[in-house]
Amino acid sequence: MEIITAFILTTLLSILLVPFINVRWKGLVTVMTVVLLAILSSIIAIEAMHGKQIEYFFRGSSVTGKIPLRADALSGFFILIINFTFLTGALYGLQYMKVYRDQKANLSLHCISFILLQASLNSICSLQNTIVFLIAWEIMALSSFMLIIFEHNKRETLNAGINFLIQSHICIMFLMLGFIWVALKMDSFDFRAITVYSTNNPLLAGVVLFFCFFIGFAIKAGFVPFHTWLPYAHPAAPSHVSGVMSGVIIKIGIYGILRMLLQIKSDYLVIGYIILFISLLTGIYGVMLAIIQHNLKRLLAYSSIENIGIIGIGISLGCIGIGKGNNILSIVGFTGALLHTLNHSLFKSLLFYCAGNVYQAAHTMDIEKLGGMGKQMSHTTFLFLIASLAICGLPPFNGFVSEFLIYNGLFTGLRGSDKVLLSWIVCGLFGLALIGGLAMLCFTKAFGSVFLGTARHHFHQTPKEAVIGKLIPMYGIVLLIIAIGLFPKFIITAFSKPVSLFAVNHFPSSHLPAGDALSIIGLCSAAFILLAGLIYLIRKRMTANRSVEFNATWGCGYVGSTEKMQYTAGSFVRAYRKLAEPLFSIYKKKKEIEGVFPQNGQQETHPYDKAEEWLIDYPLRVLKGFFNKFIFLQNGNLQFYILYGVVFITLMLGIPFLVEYLKALFQFLNKL
């Protein structure tokens, strides 16, 4: 109890304090608050992770009724992830925002929003009263909106922010719909009412209710086709915010889906199949679009969508496991999903921080203009390399462990199952393998064209390595990435409590499926690193006395400057783009080189999202066309506007009279 009071007090006090202090101290106070909040909520979270069910009731008001605050292992898990990402985000942001110190008021708002965001995310994980949950959700949406539009003098930033704001509210609308439905039927705002309602009612109602919530949470998580806000919001926000957003804000959608899976008792098999379909679509579509992006942060945003797809595959396997009564499948599926949630929050935030370093050094995010950053920014290069390897799911890093678990789930699903499930599993295998391959294409492109080769563009100042303050939190994340890669068994054991909430039957945490495989994977990863080191050492020893020469890159004999000749990111993925073009909307502008005295030729490609074109732009256009028919009403004449007002008031007053009169008339006619 004292902890919760302290949590609320800290939040309020620091929010009040931040606007009134010197601009130098704002960041520091924010970081300290974030640390304090993280410590306070982690105390509860760690207790909950050990399996202790924490429950506390606020008195609430006559509107909300009692407000239950419940933290189980699932809440604890998400609170811990949120806090870690916020810690690194705050530390990184402290250095990142230093260049904006002249914008005092803006900075205060930014700091306040950051603190509020952390507080609201933490409360979302533990509050279980629908009204208060929605209020916390709204605070989360608004504060992340404020964070996104930090550079609000740029038009595209504001557009992205408004796009985010609208879509967040569509998300809230769906959640509200579900909650109102339950509240109407059960007359209670407690989450437990959802469980009671879905158990008592036919399975169909449960499925519909679940998908009502699912759509709401999927908008936040970025499942295709609800993902369209993500690729705008991430590039617009400052890098530490993008990192936090991709790391945890979209994961709160995953939390919501998992929470609803716990609350709603329904036909898990149907739910599992539908989620599997959506997740495969999300994973493949996300990475397919990620590859063709020109903006580094936009590329990372699409890759987040891909990873949400992978998490979704894990969740769907878990659901199918519950539906089939297959304990092993459900455990492996949910463990894979939760671990990938953690992993993605680590490497994606790291990638965004690296992108932030590149942005502040080169002042552009256009991959086609960057290149050769590795020479000036060796730390950032190393960090980006590790994160790319991890996100491609390659050993010896953490991404492999979660993808292995999900593969393991798929292969577990192959045993003794029916035709329908088998076909789905094969689709899953195909999809997951394809996602893995495409992710490799995507990140070799990103890493290769940003950090390797030579610059494709003349920089006004030579790019410099980021300050040490930025690098420290980033190295902290790398340590965790490697630790999970090397000691997967240890991490998985810590996951047994949240996963056992979903399991069909109780299982002992020491006897985890795939546990033996995981400990061997840890050993293999270590062996891989050692062997690579050994071979490199041997190479170094052997070549120590050999002649070493440095010369120009092979260019068929051409030795002049080659930066204009090197392969660009666009040409690196050209073969792929040609192949997948029918699925995309890519707008091209081309000026061929022709004639005897040729002018400069050029070609531009602007990748656009086909889902957005069909699901957002097209309906908007139709709506606009419809409303345009009424444009004659808006003729700019004041007299007309007064007339409309008079007509409106007359109608408002007149219609009831008319209805009464008609009623009387009918009665009269009836009598006759």
Next chain:
Amino acid sequence: MISFILIIITSLFFGGIIIRTKSITSGRKGPGIFQPIKDIIRLLKKGSVYSKTTSFIFQIAPSIYITSVIMAIMIIPFGGYKGIISFKGDFVFFAYVLGVGKFFNIISALDTGSSFEGMGASREALFSMFAEPAFFILMGSLTLLTGHTSFQQIFASLHFGSYISYILGVLATFVLVMITMVENSRMPIDDPTTHLELTMIHEVMILDNSGFDLGMILYATNLKFAMYGALIANLFMGTFPLYLTIPIFFGMQMLFAIAIGLLESFTARFRMNHNAQYILALSSVSLLIFLGVLLILGQFS
């Protein structure tokens, strides 16, 4: 352990047999079968020339590439005998650890800032990506058929009973051979003997490597060949005793090498821009295997 040693031995002459076959079919006598390994040893003794554009990636990539291949070889079983590494789901590790090598190969090609090497890197990334689903669906089908999820258990319990299973064996061999060709960038996907940068895949990626690094990369290619050969041999070895399996192993490897030599002598390379579709079509062959397994298991009755 036994498969590891045998694969290392095979890798010494595998490339030689391919070259010898090719020269015999084209009417030449050709070099001895140990010539490629002699070339590699000579390369290991040489000094190096590095591009001025390159960074540390270019220095570490070849070592990591060969490490990834060695790690993958450790997973390959030998009939009834386990590989050095064996656990449930080890073929996922197999595919992904090879992926690490590929990743480093690609970025080291991009590190040179060359106008050619990116081309090869782009093709390598694209083609090997499309080969991945075929491998996983194949392994999934074998898992479904045998009920096991590690290389050793799958191969040990794989036995051919009905006509369908023979067809499956042939199809599986076909898929594995084609994956080998994709992964090693050989005909009909890529022509390693072409002498134009624009038409190469793997060769163009290593244009700037020289000396010790080039030696390592070339040896890794030989190892990879022997590794896939061992994988295919495993399909047919079953759990016979060693004195039978070792000759089967070498016989299969020879056969495989000669087959590659013949294939390279008598087929032309595919058109580069149709390669991707072709490789993706491998997945459909894998799907055929999957349907065959469903037939065997009586899911359609």
